[in-house]
Amino acid sequence: MSGFVAVDLGATSGRVMLGVVAGEAGGERVDLTEVARFGNGPLEVPAGATTALHWDVLHLWRGILDGLRAAGALAREQGVEIAGIGIDSWAVDHGLFAADGSLLGNPRHHRDPRLAGVAEEVLGRLGPGEHYAVNGLQTLPFNTEFQLVAARHDAVWPLTESIRLIPDLLGSWLTGVTVAEVTNASTTGLLDATTRRWSQPVLDALAREYPELGDVRARLADVVEPGTVVGHLTDAVQTATGLGAVPVVAVGSHDTASAVVGVPAADERFAYVSSGTWSLVGVELDAPVLTEESRRANVTNELGVDGTVRYLKNVMGLWVLSETLRTWREAGTEVSLADALAAAEAAEPGRTVVDVDAAEFLPPGDMPARLAAAARAAGQPVPDGVGQVVRCILDSLADAYRRVLAEVTRLSGREVDVLHVVGGGSQNELLCRLTAQATGLPVVAGPVEGAALGNVVVQARAAGTLAGDLTALRAVVRRSSHLRRYDP
Numbered sequence: 001m002s003g004f005v006a007v008d009l010g011a012t013s014g015r016v017m018l019g020v021v022a023g024e025a026g027g028e029r030v031d032l033t034e035v036a037r038f039g040n041g042p043l044e045v046p047a048g049a050t051t052a053l054h055w056d057v058l059h060l061w062r063g064i065l066d067g068l069r070a071a072g073a074l075a076r077e078q079g080v081e082i083a084g085i086g087i088d089s090w091a092v093d094h095g096l097f098a099a100d101g102s103l104l105g106n107p108r109h110h111r112d113p114r115l116a117g118v119a120e121e122v123l124g125r126l127g128p129g130e131h132y133a134v135n136g137l138q139t140l141p142f143n144t145e146f147q148l149v150a151a152r153h154d155a156v157w158p159l160t161e162s163i164r165l166i167p168d169l170l171g172s173w174l175t176g177v178t179v180a181e182v183t184n185a186s187t188t189g190l191l192d193a194t195t196r197r198w199s200q201p202v203l204d205a206l207a208r209e210y211p212e213l214g215d216v217r218a219r220l221a222d223v224v225e226p227g228t229v230v231g232h233l234t235d236a237v238q239t240a241t242g243l244g245a246v247p248v249v250a251v252g253s254h255d256t257a258s259a260v261v262g263v264p265a266a267d268e269r270f271a272y273v274s275s276g277t278w279s280l281v282g283v284e285l286d287a288p289v290l291t292e293e294s295r296r297a298n299v300t301n302e303l304g305v306d307g308t309v310r311y312l313k314n315v316m317g318l319w320v321l322s323e324t325l326r327t328w329r330e331a332g333t334e335v336s337l338a339d340a341l342a343a344a345e346a347a348e349p350g351r352t353v354v355d356v357d358a359a360e361f362l363p364p365g366d367m368p369a370r371l372a373a374a375a376r377a378a379g380q381p382v383p384d385g386v387g388q389v390v391r392c393i394l395d396s397l398a399d400a401y402r403r404v405l406a407e408v409t410r411l412s413g414r415e416v417d418v419l420h421v422v423g424g425g426s427q428n429e430l431l432c433r434l435t436a437q438a439t440g441l442p443v444v445a446g447p448v449e450g451a452a453l454g455n456v457v458v459q460a461r462a463a464g465t466l467a468g469d470l471t472a473l474r475a476v477v478r479r480s481s482h483l484r485r486y487d488p
């Protein structure tokens with residue numbers, strides 16, 4: 001039997017899973033076992049007169065090596081041969097490498113405060129309409145292109161020879177080969193959403209406005225599609241993990257792209273919420289929507305597996321809840337997630353609904369205070385106490401999902417019969433129920449490990465263990481998952 005290792009890195013934890021493909025042809029399923037889990041999160045570091053928000057990429061590297069060793073041990077126990085490794089992670093963030101191949105410092109976190117105002121400045125110069133017509137990307141303050149503009153005066157910038165998004169960075173450490181996987185590359189702002197290649201006009205426009213950037217294209221690897229073999233584990237990694245020369249396969253390396261593959265839909269009439277730290281709400285299309293109306297609505301055309309487009313929008317997601325619980329914990333009141341949700345369940349419905357996508361909810365900090373300020377500004381009752389605060393967050397998320405769904409279906413013309421919720425947030429029953437009520441659609445919740453399953457099935461197809469189009473892969477996902485349905 002063949003096993004595939006999925007490395008799935010989220011904003012709060014990284015996981016290494018072994019997925020074993022079992023069952024007869026046409027009835028295959030993936031048995032997924034988590035072999036390692038390690039923490040992840042933003043780290044604030046003093047930087048001269050200010051502070052900078054970073055990721056601890058070496059901690060992730062250690063977690064991955066430990067996880068690969070554990071996956072190897074489990075595979076040996078089960079008599080399974082590991083036939084591939086795939087990495088997916090959050091998007092946009094990247095490491096800078098010098099000509100000698102060394103990493104120039106820890107990657108910045110996309111919630112870094114220095115990005116405030118940069119996007120507006122850049123788009124003011126490039127022309128937002130022209131820019132969107134090429135890259136089709138929603139304006140988020142942290143799109144890679146804005147991060148690069150913010151980095152152009154950094155001491156390490158002139159030394160930078162290679163820019164690698166997180167999964168490509170880690171893949172290059174595993175194999176010695178650097179690629180730019182397309183689904184994640186599509187979140188940089190530098191890709192042409194129609195040709196699925198780096199956009200020379202966009203790169204030229206940036207170089208013209210910001211000469212200090214120099215030749216960015218020379219620092220980017222060539223784009224590859226999911227399913228491409230990146231390379232094989234280096235000798236050093238083989239020694240560190242006890243694995244052989246296993247191939248590393250490019251999957252939908254943007255976690256949301258893998259999560260959308262992991263949506264257990266039966267046909268194309270579906271919408272999804274990939275629910276984690278962020279909630280990504282959208283539909284899957286065959287071609288990008290690059291209209292002015294779409295740009296004004298700030299809907300994104302991120303690229304998906306098999307030539308698809310993920311037409312979606314970022315909603316602030318469970319980040320607001322996790323930061324709320326952290327704020328209370330640091331103030332000395334430990335509230336478990338289960339207790340928080342039980343209190344929200346008992347609280348008055350729809351009492352306070354705020355715009356959770358407002359910029360003030362992006363950086364880490366005191367969310368209850370920000371929610372109170374937003375409620376006051378909107379002339380709504382200020383939530384007080386655990387139940388009201390958490391209820392306000394969930395009601396506001398469900399309301400944001402409703403708004404975004406109406407927008408993406410209208411702008412794309414895609415009709416949908418069902419809303420799939422995948423990822424960690426699919427376990428939040430109250431949120432699923434509120435979502436069904438708000439959208440008027442049946443909600444199918446699960447799989448929790450949508451991204452890891454999407455990662456595994458794309459590898460398994462590349463290896464010839466599975467066959468077929470996305471609908472066929474999704475049937476495998478469906479057979480591999482426990483799903484729950486919530487009717488409106």
Ligand code: LFR
Binds near residue numbers: 090110254256280314
């Ligand atoms: C979700 C996600 C989103 C992206 C955000 C930042 O994990 O990948 O799709 O917008 O993180 O990278």
